[in-house]
Amino acid sequence: MEQHRSHIYGVMAEFDTPEQLIHAVEKARAAGYHRMDAYTPFPVEGVAHALGLKRNHVPLITLLGGLAGGLGGFYFQYWANVASFPENIGGRPLNSWPAFIPVTFEMTVLGAALCAVFGMLALNRLPQPHHPVFNVKRFVHATSDRFYLCIEARDPKFHLMETLRFLQGLQPHHVSEVTDA
């Protein structure tokens, strides 16, 4: 049994509707499980809350990216026109800042957008070609019409048989073990 458990990633229950999933997550939290994740084919309102997810860092990264893009964009134009190659164009001041605003704006948006996308992917640890949940044959429905709850083996309360029994008690469509390899 001990030998077998080392290959177990967790136990997964399959549900038909988002409401059942939210209910199951709430039940699991109430039963004292913490290390778990839900899998849904579209963003379901309420599951993140039921899992206890609060704020994430994507907005902060985006803000920093926007600031870096904007400040960097403006500073570059200033440096190029005032320090690196000062040139009198039609008698305008070297630091003709209003003319630098369009490029500054575009660089702000570019920096923020790149950071939003790549920050989101990095925080999600994507791309990640393989993950134990893909070992479950029925998991292909997670990108179609089924809703999954996986209680992971690293949860201190996790016990294969008991957790299986607990999930079965939530009237899922199906329950399966998730193996590591």
Added chain:
Amino acid sequence: MSAGQPPIDSPEIRRLTPVLGPGHTFGSVTDKISSIVLTRPTSYGWYAGFALSFGFTGLMTIAIGWLFIKGVGIWGINIPIGWGFAIVNFVWWIGIGHAGTLISAILFLLNQKWRTSINRFAEAMTLFAVACAGIFPLIHTGRPWMAFYMFPYPSTMGLWPQFRSPLIWDVFAVSTYGTVSLLFWFVGLIPDLATLRDHATSKAKQIIYGMLALGWRGSVRHWHRYQSAYLLLAGLATPLVLSVHTVVSFDFAIAIVPGWHTTIFPPYFVAGAIYSGFAMVLSIAIPLRKAYGLEDFITMRHLDNMAKVMLATGLIVAYGYFFEFFLSLYSGNKFDLFLVQQRLHGPYSHFYFALILCNILLPQTLWSYKLRHNVAFLFIMSLIVNTGMWLERFVIVVISLTRDFTPSAWGRYQPTFWDWATFTGTIGFFVMLLFLFVRVLPAISIAEMRELVAETSEE
């Protein structure tokens, strides 16, 4: 609704026209949309359309190849008309792209549910239109192999681009717009690519879609960050799309040429962009829903709403024309007055009248509920508006340049075969990319359609 059904155009029915046909489930929308890509055999119509558009793409390649060999002299441009078809087409294409961003970003922020089934292909349209637009300034430079001069790179000459010039703003605006549109489109595609990976029947498809899906598994923790990122991208794309055509209009408005040097240009260019873009979305949506039986997803409600947006932006454009005209008269500036006279009575006046007919007069028919619900009529109207917007760009570029300040600087412009070959070639290229897109990627966002199923079943 069976007994005592109200007449078809009564207000009750109008309110009830759904954004999604009845009886759909999470599974049915998934199967229906993914089957277009995965299991449906490629039809002869697809091959025929692809072959035709591929032929025009070939024409574009030849035209550009010949241009690279001979130089811009093969075009109709001359002095004083240095900006011919290339700039007309550039402005037209980039404007068409704007509706895609408007639908995906602005309607998303405004929580408009009807955007869901049209945003994916509208975003694809944006990307392809920006690709077509990007070709023109590049080949118009005369020495396109030196185009990298426009980017700030540490050159041995120690020079930098002229950041006070709208043409450099344009480089930054269009390249940022292309990049952000691509990111937005790809982020939206990730969950759908995962769906295709899981539904694919052949190993090759599983591997290709699997790599593109980046290992997406629908984890709620991932969705949580994904939604933040998507919302932020929508918020960033909204001011971006407004800035792009504003910067494009600066290419004109910052010059002192009569007919160009006016402060109304930025808002009126943006409205025109959205106008032509919605026309193009309609021109694509109508054949698409017919060919793939997507009437349940792209319903009459969508077509009706898009027609209304077209009508509204068309009126803003009409307002722009009126004030352009009025301010020229009001200014008393003799060059501006002369330009108005030239638009009405000059050698290109028939283009100006065709423009007024296509952009202002004919679209007024869209006030009629019956005509907005006539799919064939809408399709024709969308083509008319696209033609009208192209004429607008032609009128702006050509009439002003042929009638400068002194009669000695006046000229005439006549596009050549190669001008037309390049222009029709980019249309072929655009259509070819669309044909490829509907064949290999889901033309409607599957994940968002499931969300729509969940929302509509709650009501």
